[in-house]
Amino acid sequence: MVEVIGVRFRPNGKIYHFNPLNFKVRKGDHVIVETARGVEYGEVVTGRKAVSEEKVIAELKPVIRVATAADTEKNGRNKEKAKEALKICAEKVKKHGLDMKLVDAEYTFDGNKALFYFTSDGRVDFRELVKDLASVFKTRIELRQIGVRDETKLCGGVGMCGRELCCHTFLSEFNPVSIKMAKEQNLSLNPTKISGTCGRLMCCLKNEQESYEYLNRSMPGVNDEVTTKDGQKGKVLSVNVLRQLVKVVFEDEQGEKEVVEFRADELKFRRSRKKVQVSAKEKKELESLEKEGESTLE
Numbered sequence: 001m002v003e004v005i006g007v008r009f010r011p012n013g014k015i016y017h018f019n020p021l022n023f024k025v026r027k028g029d030h031v032i033v034e035t036a037r038g039v040e041y042g043e044v045v046t047g048r049k050a051v052s053e054e055k056v057i058a059e060l061k062p063v064i065r066v067a068t069a070a071d072t073e074k075n076g077r078n079k080e081k082a083k084e085a086l087k088i089c090a091e092k093v094k095k096h097g098l099d100m101k102l103v104d105a106e107y108t109f110d111g112n113k114a115l116f117y118f119t120s121d122g123r124v125d126f127r128e129l130v131k132d133l134a135s136v137f138k139t140r141i142e143l144r145q146i147g148v149r150d151e152t153k154l155c156g157g158v159g160m161c162g163r164e165l166c167c168h169t170f171l172s173e174f175n176p177v178s179i180k181m182a183k184e185q186n187l188s189l190n191p192t193k194i195s196g197t198c199g200r201l202m203c204c205l206k207n208e209q210e211s212y213e214y215l216n217r218s219m220p221g222v223n224d225e226v227t228t229k230d231g232q233k234g235k236v237l238s239v240n241v242l243r244q245l246v247k248v249v250f251e252d253e254q255g256e257k258e259v260v261e262f263r264a265d266e267l268k269f270r271r272s273r274k275k276v277q278v279s280a281k282e283k284k285e286l287e288s289l290e291k292e293g294e295s296t297l298e
Contacts, residue, residue, distance in 0.1 A: 006046030030067035038108035152198035
């Protein structure tokens with residue numbers, strides 16, 4: 001077991017483990033640490049705790065010091081410098097005629113590197129741009145291409161639910177989301193209804209997936225044949241998964257139909273998994289919604 005603290009470098013960003021050494025650090029404190037990209041200023045989001053060595057994937061680096069008032073002031077100046085750098089970089093991108101959209105910029109705490117985040121539909125040859133920026137800022141330059149999910153996480157916005165985007169407010173990492181989840185929750189497979197602001201599948205599909213998987217095990221599917229306790233056979237018209245209710249259609253010999261609602265545990269059935277029919281166009285659009293890469297944000 002090793003003792004670690006969790007540090008985050010941007011709001012709702014990934015949490016990284018560091019060795020607290022003998023420093024008295026608590027949740028909410030700020031610390032100066034050494035990272036793969038240089039010295040950084042971060043916030044302690046989880047206090048001291050013991051974890052198994054298997055959970056520490058990367059090399060566990062030590063805390064350099066607890067941040068001072070001067071460090072906090074310097075971090076604020078770096079953020080202001082980054083805003084100005086973003087404006088200058090945007091002008092340079094336009095000058096070089098590059099097909100890229102700048103999203104954000106930041107400096108490492110020690111000022112040894114300026115990072116610019118951008119999105120683009122394809123690969124961008126930005127070698128000349130890097131040389132130009134290095135001559136202006138007199139520091140190391142790194143341009144990092146990010147995905148549309150990361151862009152939305154940085155910029156924020158309001159979802160179709162009317163609330164601020166989850167990725168911008170509390171999600172530190174993106175979980176894989178698939179079309180299967182939409183099917184399991186009996187949602188429309190219309191791409192415009194199940195995609196978020198970023199144009200990918202909504203992250204919230206993951207939130208209730210386990211509950212739907214559990215509840216669906218005890219439910220028949222639409223059009224499945226079911227048998228009541230008194231031996232009547234009928235076909236499922238619709239299901240209410242959350243309330244565990246099933247509407248069944250019965251047809252007599254004269255062809256008259258009757259719809260009756262039952263609790264799922266009142267019926268006998270053998271559930272069949274039918275493929276959902278979608279057009280070739282919808283299939284292509286749905287496949288594009290699932291495309292996502294690992295987040296590149298710290």
